[in-house]
Amino acid sequence: MIRLFLLLSFVLLFGIDVWSQTITYSTKQKITSKTARFSIIGKNNDGIVLRRYGKTTNILDIFDDNLSYKYSVPINPRRQNAFTKGILLNQFGATTLFLAPEKDFMILYARVLKQKFEIAGSTEIPLDTVFDGKDNTIQNYRYVLSKDRSKILLYCPVYKGNEAIYIQMKVYTRDLLLLQKKRINIKEDIRSETLSFHPVIKNNGEAVLYIINSTKADKTAFAINDIHQHHLTYNGYIYKKLKFQTTAFGNVSFKYDEENKRVCMAGLVSDGNKKSKRSSTGYFINFINADSSKIEVQEIKKYRSAFMYELTGKDSTKHNGQLSTFDLKKVVLRKDGGAIIILESYFTENDQISFQSRNHPSFTNFRTYNVFYYNDVICYSFNPNGKEQWHSILRKKQISENDNGIYSSFGLLTEQDELNFLYLDEIFYSANVNLYILDSDGKLRRKSLFNQGDENIMAIPRLAKQISKDVILIPSLRKNMLSMVKIEL
Template sequence: MYPHKTLYFRNNKRSLNTPDAMKHLLLILCCCYLTVNGWSQKITYAEPDREDPRGVNFEIIGKYNNHFIVYKNYRTDNYFTIFDNNMKQVNKIPLEIFPERLLQTDVLAYRDYFYIFYQYQKKNIVYVMAAKFDGNGKQIGNNIELDTTEVNFTANNKLYTFLNSEDKSKIAFVKVNNKRRETYHITTVVFDKNLVLLKRNKLYIKSEDNNNELLSEFAVDNAGTIVFLKEASTQQRDNIATVSLCMLGTATDSLKELKIGLPKIFIDQLKMKVNNSNHQLLVTGFYAKTRRGNIDGIYCLMFDYANTSVVSNKTYTFSEEFRNDAKGEATIKTAFNDFYLQNIIARNDGGFAVTAEANYTSTRTGNGFNRWDYTGMYWGNSFYNDWYMWNSPGMLGGGMWGNPFWRGGFPQVTRYYSDNIAILSFDSLGAIEWSNVVRKSQYDDNTESLLGYCMLNTGTEIHFLFNQVERRNQILNDHTITPEGQLTRNPPFKNIDVSYECLPRYGKQVSSRQLIVPTLFRNMVSFAKIEF
């Protein structure tokens, strides 16, 4: 049995048995403690740019020399908005380097500069390009062509998926073509941080089951090795039957594929993370003991890909205490049926933590979103004009602001729910150290923009920020958890302006104790700086 931590609230009780002098000292310390913690949280709001169209897309780039840069796009218009340290807009820089119609943009920020990678089609060629900018939003050099693909159709979406390593020293693009269903045609290009090409590979992977196979969880490590999962489902497409780890290094032209022996359990989704500190792959997912059954626990695989050895391959059944803490409105048996893995946080000691959130929908006129709808979507037809789009559905991700939930086929009136956050910590051998739950209850109609959460990692604790409705207003809440599993509900922010509604799920950490979070002010997009 692993320990389950209970929720801990700050308090300012004083011992009645302490001598008077000690009482006074403790009183002073408590006052200082509450003052520091109560006022260390600060929100600074930016006024919305009234020239921005209502449908503007954006991506928060980062912090440079005490100012913040946000990239915005609307149709053919692209520009940077720059805010000073007080979140006053000080500049707006139009970008005329992009073609009229972009298929995809991705941003990678460094300390003194950043890249915008973009894809576009001209005639029958799809281009992957890069533009480099300094911390003031001024372009450095010319646009750089990274790769091209000839197509015989008009693309409506990206063909390449962008990857970067944890230390940002390696940049990669992957495309997968499955025109002939019996073979995957994979192209990978890997660059260093100066966009010097390190390796370009073309691979052909034979598909053993044309309709029930899936390539997922692509990643690149700090050495430039590209890793991904090759999964095969059952005929009903509701369970992963087999899984292989696939690895392609920069010093080889051949793919290394290793089949993993799964326990006799039912898993519908796997998430993977590279732990660069010890060259391990962390693969995890919720499992059930019966087909389409209730979620019973979590599966954990730790694989040392440097030595090609399995460190841990285990399952853990959730305790009744943990299930009761996480269940929300569900029963103890169905406590985790609506939870979906979202983050894997690798630690330097070889351990890791995972977070999962309860997400579901309801509707008055049709069926809502549930685990089995999600599974069918996950294994459904992923082909678009023979090009394979392997983005994981329903998961939160980076990129321009957009709808992170799939809505295909849903009725017009849909209520979105986003409830508790479950956190589990594992040691370097894959054993559970502790578990905990951040309790929240969120819902909204026909949109999920105000739901969900974002995290800020200070190194000594992780903040979870999310909205809760109080007196009909969306109020930002802050909970923190330590590496030992101690969960704290922090005091409310002192300077919240209820006329601004925060969108925490789209926030981005820009320094060790700062976040930039988009907000809505009278349906206009703006931004706020949150400091701890």
């Protein structure tokens, strides 16, 4: 069913723009224990694809453009105890990737499903072999697609105890033609539990693996000692050690800019003081030339006093100017070679409530519950030289209990000159699904899309999927009933 919504009330009171859009809802289906997890895969010529899955079950549900149900296809691997790692949509059908255990090793297979995801006649093609335990391999095996989705990089660190001893990498075309392969041995002098691995792949099939050698500063901060760059090219393998030292806080991101031929490395920094509260004091952003492997831009900045006052309302000249709950969430590349880094505030608390026992009224019992907080979002925009051009603060306050925060945070959708942040204004059945629209100059607008209570749904914006320039899909889960919402902006 399709409805046209127009928000007319509370416009001036809440600062929300009047806006109309077409919204389509799918029928609801019950989630079972065998398929308790789900994700929107995307859209191809067969239709819109929703995956429902569990430990041993994988099902694809196919819908037409109006979200009318068409058919379902089970895609369980034929091999016993196999684990599905990914589903890549083709023009028709899909390619599934799954790991299957042997006696002392694991094999990664691919299976190409033709039009309408037809399983009959499909063959299992071995792509890679990993000599490590089942649990380690399932946890550590990863793949990355090039921007044009024509190449796929497979990589997996292999461990001895808690230390990675080597990493194996392979590059395939989407037709499963092997282009490159390399086993990268990790030098004994840098082996540690704190190594982190960051791969990127180019449209031409060249791949780069960045290994951060670091030591722990505290539970969330770590001192970056150096960066080891391993470059797989068609002219051979190139290794280079990059000099960059700082104390990083939380996540570090590497993202390849295909248009400008360089890699953006970004994260938050800490003062490294073990006695101080876990927090960041600023950010860093580096741009690495993908051909010369030279760090062309290197910027480390502390949060400015004016920004801290804007964010917290407190005079930062009288305190240390630190953020304890924000972490790097995403990095978005700009067309001109710059970048936007997105931070979000997140933390949890454990609370207890007391209640009287029915059987023993004189005794007081306690129940513990977890509270999840997802609050403000900060966007910093940098020019190609790494200089901050603007920042914007997206205000939100999301609080939920015992749900792992699944309905909180945001979904990020991109248009030509805008970033769209999809979120719930509160974690409640009758909440509004809202949109923050951030333009290329840092100007911010907020719009309300619809009230989910009107349709008896509970949207999950963080799992939203953009299937075209102005069409987004959002999954909904309420009382074990799964559905999708399609919004045409």
